Amino acid sequence: MSNNFGAPKTKLNDLDRTQDRITFLYLEHARINRKDSAVTVSTKDGVVFIPSAIVSVLMLGPGVDITHRAMELIGDTGMSVVWVGEHGVRQYAHGCSLNHSARFLQSQAKLVSNVRSRLAVARKMYQMRFPDEDVSHMTMQQLRGKEGARIRRTYLKQSQRTGVEWKRREYKVDDFNSSSTINKALTAAHQALYGLSYSVIVAMGASPGLGFVHTGHDLSFVYDFADLYKANYSIPVAFESAAKYGDKDIADCTRREMRDVFAQGKLIVQMVKDLKYLLNVNDQSEVSVMHLWDDKEGLKKFGVQYMTPDYEDDKY
Template sequence: MKSNYGAPKTELNELGRIQDRISFLYLEHARVNRQDSAVTVTDQRGTVFIPSAMVSVLLLGPGVDVTHRAMELIGETGMAVVWVGEHGVRQYAHGRALGHSSRFLEQQAKLVSNRRTRVAVARKMYQMRFPKEDVSKLTMQQLRGKEGARVRRVYLEQSKKTNVPWDRREYKVDSFDSSTPINKALTAAHQALYGLSCSVIVALGASPGLGFVHTGHDMSFVYDFADLYKAKYSIPVAFEMTAKHGNNDIVDWTRRGMRDVFANGKLVVQMVRDLKSLLDIDDDIPAETMHLWDDRQGLQKFGVQYHEFDDEDDEN
């Protein structure tokens, strides 16, 4: 049916393929509206037009107002939407996943439900932390010990580099203010990293709760995924901010530091590549797929009127 407002709804075969789209677009302090088949973004500098079918994920930061018509177009053209803090330091909510496909979720569930493949993915995660070593023969217990030693070494290296005293990692849920400045900073930095990790996971259609190393929590996979980047991003930022600001608004300074790290977008792009690699997903993902499941004949066409047949026909 033709819409009474703007251009007609875009057909699936007219949409840009995911690998041809811009990956993530972050907006803040702006009004998002629609004109024909374009999303318009207006702030104090003026208005820009964004071809909605050419953007994969829209990250809506603080101060963004979105009209109903804009969300209608965004939904029609397969753009995922995630509501975040500044540059992804928080993940508040998300709309429909990118691609309208269950491929990531099904693959993740398949891998995590089998002991052999679950261990294989976990080893792949640890291999990313030890690129020059072969961890394929190590048990999960050995991998945890090896990772623990690596993280302790990173803490000590950053302490020496920044002259911030370091004893041990200490996180008090019920008494955050009693922690040392560096432990406060580490908590804030890690939480910001969790926010960005969750944004990428849900935008691609995977589940935050189906973890391979962590388990039993609705954010288990977020913790798995974020752990890949702590040594390079959140730990150095926490020590750097503590060295500069001590205990003076250290949480706010740390969040700003993580925001600046996220701002160039390179980490988001890396996360997308890494998530696809971990789950063995190639780049050629259809914009939208729907099939009917059959226990004998595999996937069958959706949208076809099937007719009743007897058991004899079924056997032939």
């Protein structure tokens, strides 16, 4: 018989892999609780049950009331939580998802701490945008200029394709509704992409703050990673949404379109693959492994009481 205290904590091996999960859900003006192994969302229209282990990131907008029991379940099942402002424009806080390995973090820290390896990863990111060109000898200044030109062409191409007028990218963080329809759609689309990027990064055990192109912000790597997918996901979806829906409820409509495109394109699967490629992590497993480090003997077994013969007190 079910009860409000929930089912036993789910074992790590029973959880859906990051790449197999639903992309994201955005909620506002709702009460979030739990029942057994499901998150319950109560609104004026009724109650919806969400299996928490199959969602990657939950974006919580204004007017959300969430219980301690719900957060406990979310933490146990590895769902990322991002508290955002109205329309998802601002990120106020985030909760880390389930992650039991330091492989990605160790590799990322090593790569970003050396100028040559950092530049190599940055070039990898730009090479993914220009698969038919060799960017291995370009400077960061040249790469930034090349990427800027590509994005400007992408905006123009999508404007011509959809018939949506395009002037330039502009928005006010404190006044979402002051922007043009297409700029509001772009903001909503990019925020959804940032949320999904953040979720994959932390779920795999990497750091959102250790960026290779962006730097100095606690989400620098999120911006690095999301930029890989804007031209194929958030930008075309924003233009299509602006053409299809106009200004009415453009943020909500754009988020729904992004959700569907993420699922259809299996973007999470691609993100997991790309993250492993960028950070040079070849291990296919996502199992928790812990060792003790030794400067001479390498990795040692964890959970063992070691004794040094030189010290008599060690045997006590």
